[in-house]
Each structure stands twice: as structure tokens, then as C-alpha cells.
Amino acid sequence: MTRKALLGGTSAAILAVLAAGVGLADIRTGGELVINGEIAIVTETEPPEHLAGVFDTIYSGWVFRTDETRAMQADDFDNPGMLYVEQGIEAFNTAMGTEGNSCASCHENPESLAGVRATYPQWDEEHGEVQTVEMQILECQTERMGVAEPYGYDSQEMRNMVALIASVGRGQTVNVAMDGPASEAWELGREIYYTQYGQMELSCAQCHENNYGNLIRADHLSQGQVNGFPTYRLKNANIVSIHNRFRGCIRDTRGEPYAVGSPEFVALELYVASRGNGLTVEGPAVRN
Amino acid sequence: MTQTRRQFVGSGLAVLAAFAGLPHLANAATLDEAIQAFTAGADMGSDGITLIAPEIAENGNTVPIEVTAPGAAAIMILAAGNPQADVCTFNYGPAAGSQLASTRIRLAGEQEVVAIARMPDGSFKQARQNVRVTIGGCGG
């Protein structure tokens, strides 16, 4: 696959609009996010090695938001995403499937999974593939719990459970492995990231690498980090999965998105997650 | 209640339809009607009531609003440009610690948020603030 020149055809017009934005000077860096007065979140830090020369600093999506949205994430009571975490806790402790087990039967409590979100997606030796948290949950349901109707990849129940697993890992440094057996998927993800999609001929990079901080309509483009997912979007008034967000982005290029849970989106998730190595887990974050 | 883009656009159209005054929404209270029902047309002062709302809301679905009116018996919050202008009314009882009303409201586009306090002596106070609502770049 070839990487087209960034300024070509339709996208030149799009970028002209993007470039009319206010720019990074308008982004208020240097803010501090401490959740519940105890969980320190890294909202800006040095980029991982593979992005040296691309970014001087990587920023959590939190940095791009208004005071009101920022504040909503600083306290679990104010964060509506925690409502879904609570539903996740209930499901965690409820037996499902023919084996009569709940998640708690093996994992005791959600806190025992605190290290998960920061290191996923990761290579699964047994299945010979890179797995997301969602895929791991499905594996538990189908291979260990005997659940006849496992959660849909982007279902409310799945998002609740992933939000729970993220919430107990908040503050942990994102550190996904991109080498070894995961490298093939990582390379695929990287290729997708820089590929222009749709009638608008836009790649992930054109908005989130070249134009973060600029306005797209009246909204600031972020760096497209996924450390805050599943994220509570004010727009949806619900928590939103990473793949749902990817699908929305590609759809907005007027392209044909990959399916949620597809190998392409798993690879893209791994690559995008690796661009946030050094930030901290925030899910469920609050975004617009 | 995850909305698809199509549904979201549809909801926006419903709001537009409301602005156009289509008959099926005629029962929704306008700003003037809602204020009339609360104040019976009384004059309103502007001292002793504070409305805190963001100048720019990132999304009209969830806009944090805070009103204080020391000594008030009730505080009404209205959104002048919504299909139904009255949003909520806090009525205070003897165990209220102060006359604070803080909530999150929906705004169908840029508009004025209005807060009106009814005092125990039957007088009224109001505060108004314009809130711009950001039109986001992307769905998802």
C-alpha cells in the first residue's frame, strides 16, 4: 500500500479548513488531573521512542477539553461513566454460562485485573493472535465459562465490563508491547494509521498527527489517544468503545469502515495504543 | 442510549422542527409561558441571584449549570431556545442548607439560560447568561 502525498486533491481543501483553526496555542497544557484526589493521571509526557521526531509531547484527550468536561472526570461521583462501571461490577459478580462461574470465581475481584488495561492489546500465545480486552473477555466467556451467547463486541454489557477493567487500572502507565510476535499486527496498524480513507481521502495522521490542537468545525482535534477508553461521551450520553470511535472516524471520511472486532481494527488499536505508551489509563474518561 | 449518527441527525431535525413551531410540539411551554406560569407576570429584580454556566459548552447534551439565590423559596431554570423552555424547578424545604441548585441540562444550540428565584415574600429575581454550544467536528 502506498502512502499518498498528504496534500492532494480533496484533502487539500479539508486541510485548508483545518489550518484555519486556532492551533496548539489555544490548547491549555500544563493542567493537572488527579482523580478523586488520589489517582494521578499523566496528561502530557514525552513521546515513546517510535514517535521521536513526530511529537515533542504526547497529550491525553483530556488536555483538549473545556474546564467543565475536565472537572467531570476528576471525581468518580461526577463522572457518569462510573455508572457503567458499577453495572460492570454487578456483572463481574454474577454467574453466567454452563460452568456456573462468575468473573469473580477466577479473578476474585476487579482490582486483581488492575494491570490489564495498560498492557492490552497484547499477543496471546495460545491463540496466536493479538488480543484486545474485549477478545479476552469473549475468550473467558466461550472457552471457560460455557456462555452460549457471549457479549457482542460493542454491546453495552461488553463496554461496561471493559470500563470496569479500565477503571481499576487508572493511573497505570500505558505500556503495550509492539515487538516480537505482536510486531506484525503493529505494522499493519501503522499502515492503516497512515492510509487515506474515503471520499475525503483522510488518514488518521492528517487529523491527529498533523493537526491536533487545530479546530475541525468548532471542535479541537486531539492526538487521538485511546488511553481514556471506554470513554463517556457527552454526545452519546454513554460509554463508547475504541473500535466504535475508529468506525466513526472512517465513516466521517466517507469511507467504508472495518467491522468492530476485525483484525484490522485490532491492529489499529495496538498501534494507536502504542502511540500513547507513557500516558496513563483513564477509562472511563469524559470527552465531548 | 447510544445514538447512531443517523439518529443524532434525526434528533437535531426534531429540534429544528420545534423551532419552526410545528403543531405536534405546540403543547411544549415557550419561555414566556413558563415564566408567566411561575411569576404570574411579576416584575423581577436582578440582585441576589447568581447563575454560573459555561460560556461555551462542548456538547449541548450535558451542560453544567449552578444557581444560588440566598433565601429563595424556589429556583426555576429555563433554556430560552429549547422546544420546552422550562428545565427544572428546585423547591426548598426547611432542611435546605442554602438555596443552591446545581444540575446538568440540555441545550438545543446556542441560547440564553435563565434562572428565576421566587422569594418567600412573593418577589422574583432573575439572572440570564448566553451559552454557546460547540458544533463538534466528528461523530463516532
Added chain:
Amino acid sequence: MAENVTPRVRVPRDATAGESVSVRTLISHPMESGQRRGSDGNVIPRSIINRFTCEFNGALVVDVEIHPGVSTNPYFQFDAVVNETGTFQFTWYDDDGSVYTDTADITVA
């Protein structure tokens, strides 16, 4: 009928007599406004929490009349004065006739 409606409340565990304490409440609820159309083109019927009350030891703190302009997952914050150890009683009234309740205790020294 709204599903998975779960109330949450937060009040301080203890306070001094006569102190004004901050009370925060949140309830998971779609607050369907009655203004939207579903994918079938028909208006989705209104289904909201239309009233919320908070009492402390039987005395009214606040009684909120609620319309569709209140956001999904309604959030209310207000202050209550506590003169004695006791219990807050919270009640949410749904359009469909459901009533959701929660309580919170506070120790007053």
C-alpha cells in the same frame, strides 16, 4: 420502561450540628425527551424522571420538578442543614410510575 436505573448519592459521613453539607445525587436514566424519532420514523415516547425529592429525618430539603431539558443520567447538587444524626431519604419518580429510592446516614456531633 427504563432499564438498569441505579441511584447514587453522596453525603459526608459526619458533620457538626447546624452545619450545611453538600449533597450530590445521580441516577442512571435515559431521560427520553419525547422529541426524538426512532429509526422507524416514529416519535420515541417521553420517558423521564419527572420529580426528585430529598428529606432529612422527615423534613424537606428539596423537591425538584423535572422536565425533559434535564440531561441523561440526571444529576442534582444542593445543600442540606443537619442539626442531629439522621438519615437522608432520596426519591425519584419515573414517568412510568416507578419510584426509586435511596438513603444515606450522617452522624452529627
